[in-house]
Amino acid sequence: MNIRTDLALEATEMAGSCNGVRLSSQTYSNMKVTKIRVLNSEGAQELGKEPGTYITVEFPSLSNTFRDTDSRLEIIGEYINELLPGEGTVLVVGLGNLNITPDALGPKSANKILATRHITGKIAQETGLDKLRSVAVISPGVLGQTGVETGELVLSVVKKIKPKAIIAIDALASRRLERLGCTLQIADTGISPGAGVGNNRFAINEKTTGVPVIAIGIPTVVDALTLARDIIPDFVFENDIKSEIYPKGQMMVVTPREIDLLIERGAQLISLAVNSALHQNFNLADLISLIG
Amino acid sequence: MNIRTDLALEATEMAGSCNGVRLSSQTYSNMKVTKIRVLNSEGAQELGKEPGTYITVEFPSLSNTFRDTDSRLEIIGEYINELLPGEGTVLVVGLGNLNITPDALGPKSANKILATRHITGKIAQETGLDKLRSVAVISPGVLGQTGVETGELVLSVVKKIKPKAIIAIDALASRRLERLGCTLQIADTGISPGAGVGNNRFAINEKTTGVPVIAIGIPTVVDALTLARDIIPDFVFENDIKSEIYPKGQMMVVTPREIDLLIERGAQLISLAVNSALHQNFNLADLISLIG
Amino acid sequence: MNIRTDLALEATEMAGSCNGVRLSSQTYSNMKVTKIRVLNSEGAQELGKEPGTYITVEFPSLSNTFRDTDSRLEIIGEYINELLPGEGTVLVVGLGNLNITPDALGPKSANKILATRHITGKIAQETGLDKLRSVAVISPGVLGQTGVETGELVLSVVKKIKPKAIIAIDALASRRLERLGCTLQIADTGISPGAGVGNNRFAINEKTTGVPVIAIGIPTVVDALTLARDIIPDFVFENDIKSEIYPKGQMMVVTPREIDLLIERGAQLISLAVNSALHQNFNLADLISLIG
């Protein structure tokens, strides 16, 4: 089909009714949450998505910054929390390239996640900070920056610190422009860094890491070729059209002119929701002031 | 026509042969320069471009950084220099919003232009720096940041420092993806900040400022609607299509995923070429080391 | 005396009791406000500060970010508001160099001040935004970047937009390390950009602009020579000591290692307080979400 999307919600829209897929949704004030369960390999094939749970949160817009007092954050935090084990260290991984704005969502979010794994001992006890869940946070960069497959880097850290769960944050591609920055996807199926580019060897999921991997992302771009295919669905794409949309083989994306703002706000939303999920007994605003 | 482009070269391609327009081009090693002269109001109407001279420089790609020893810089500098008066202060204006990556070309370029207007007196004489041309540099921001029309801000500074010419740097929109980051346009017709949004009251040109205004820019985006119209030229655009490409009225652009790199490299090219044009008797590398 | 400080509070501490100076202070929860009035030229000479009102706000620390719900913001906003005329456009000027961290407080604060002067007409009326006070915001850069005296640039804009008052934000130097980032000074005496470097020709004050100029700043550095003089007050500074503390004539400053955080938090505090002062009938949190 060649329509590129990282959103299970869009995959279900394209696939129509499926036997191996269950959908349910719930509406909150100013927010809609759709839970998609890909039950088996049949559903996986129909959707092009691994079996597992995909939670899509839709907002009217992210045009304004999420404030730490927004009641929707706790609800989203609760959805994330349900996918986490009751206790033990959680490793948060900010995937993507900090220097490429549409790809910086992961590192920018990770930058605002409170790392606590090292807060131990007497002072922690006296200040009550020992009650915070143990959290480690890394932003491993991308293959072109490091020369090492991101999956390899993450696995080597996993081996060292032995977390009980992983939260992997990454920018997503959507099929629809109106979803950019207005949709948050939470999935328990893990993630394949650079998968769009074509390899699957270094996936970060429960199979490769031995622990649950929660993938969280917001769509920041629509692939330009996807937009073109979407506008003219019946058109037979010739090579010359493709080379026009990807001149010199360079990937072109469609994105709001204010992509920087979209990333800032998305990172704000994700970091608040994840901090809330990780430390449910703490007041979110207090936590934020610890981070700065 | 509704195809949006800031490049006179693309306007001539669309218009076909025109009476009021003259074209000539010259090829250099790894660079092609096309000079378009819009001779009169007839040509202006045919092209949708003000009468004046438009110089388009095409590179195979800007994928690598321009180095200060690149011989093409002096050639481009020479083209710019020809449009400047022989002496007197030049005001360089970096237009656009530093915080919006695709719009940051102007401020980022201005940041690397050597300001010299204040280098006077004994020390300047002793160091020979008094032989540098007098240059002032401002980055006035955009209306949404300042609450003041950019044209108004520039005019108030012009009134104060009375330059003999203005160089205005801005990010451009192209019609063609393959031109993004690979084309440089130099025009002597000035610029209308935010003109795309629909007003023309605060243009910065010879008429409003009383001195020559050289506009320099590199295309950084293709308007998403332009891409759509280009892919399906015969299609009658209905409102629902338009609202799909501009959801919530937000402007969507097509750009390389590595937009940050495109901007860095473009700012490097423009600042080197402008510094070269302004200080032709000085070695470019020496100048650069003064800027840091 | 050669002890450099921009804080009137420190000047009074050094001067001891003065005839021409009046002090009063008020304590709030977690904040102390001291009002210093330099009554006449006698007081001015004793303090080395222009006649006028200096309000110093002291916090236990700025180590945590100010949140938009902090009740201290309205109190500070009230102090600022008292110095402003009842109505008319206010021009906010962010002084300093965005690219030099300890000097970036002004531009970073200005970046978060809501510009509203252009919000007019029917839409503004329908949305109620026409009730926001008219505010213009500029960050003119510094002489080395622009080649133009900052005072000149500001005066040319003042002439154009004719504000009823000016708020000028700038980073300050303190004498005491413990005041860095924990003190906010509000003064109605204006500001002399680059005054430390030795000229006074381009001051921005009521005399040069014709309207009240409120200067707002937070100390971000202690001059290294001031620290040295402070540690060894009785010492006769020889030239070799001076050249050791200012090697190659370069200005050295003492600052927290986390200077970036200090600037972020200071810009947050100032922008929230100024936005509150300018739009007292609006909820601060709502305003913030307009800015993003």
Add this chain to the structure above:
Amino acid sequence: MNIRTDLALEATEMAGSCNGVRLSSQTYSNMKVTKIRVLNSEGAQELGKEPGTYITVEFPSLSNTFRDTDSRLEIIGEYINELLPGEGTVLVVGLGNLNITPDALGPKSANKILATRHITGKIAQETGLDKLRSVAVISPGVLGQTGVETGELVLSVVKKIKPKAIIAIDALASRRLERLGCTLQIADTGISPGAGVGNNRFAINEKTTGVPVIAIGIPTVVDALTLARDIIPDFVFENDIKSEIYPKGQMMVVTPREIDLLIERGAQLISLAVNSALHQNFNLADLISLIG
């Protein structure tokens, strides 16, 4: 003694003549290189530095940017290269916190080091890029960001990719202001991230990693307490003085006001020298254009 310095050169100056230390120096045009060999535990104790080789490169100033054609880069590259094994993957580690300017030298340098370990296969052979030395690059962040000891993170990556040598880049503290930004130290003794703060458990050196560890750094700050002690050497420091210089226990540093520029230029110098050392058969300028 309580004078804090990371430079072996300053340690030798303080220690006077030592039995266990050998010094030799060589002067180049605009550059002086001093080689210090700490021969044994006696020398180590006298200097407070581990046994090994410390190469100090002194420049008149880093006030101008290093250009990629500067002949000094190859000389420095040669000194680094001598400490590396003849072949095999080199892991470059940028230590420090990208968000704290005086501490950002490591990550900023690493950002400009060409990663090549993943460039393999047919395309690499056809383009000749397979002749580049295999290089991996990581910026692991600091304990407060990640919750994991930096040494632990590096060791886990070492275990995975099995490099033949490590180059660790970090910002240094000097005793002397005039050395800030003008001195480069290369040592084969490894590094202890966060050692200043008091632990030594997670050192990155040949003993802990099994391969040579080359530490490269430039002094970016003088500890404020060191400056104070240096100015008044005979003074008995009382606690109240210490608490004045470290108010609220916060570390204060002395640094040029233009710390951002110092870091940019330092990162430029280090990355150029390291790229040169790693790929001696390649033209440096060509390499740079690969990085962008």
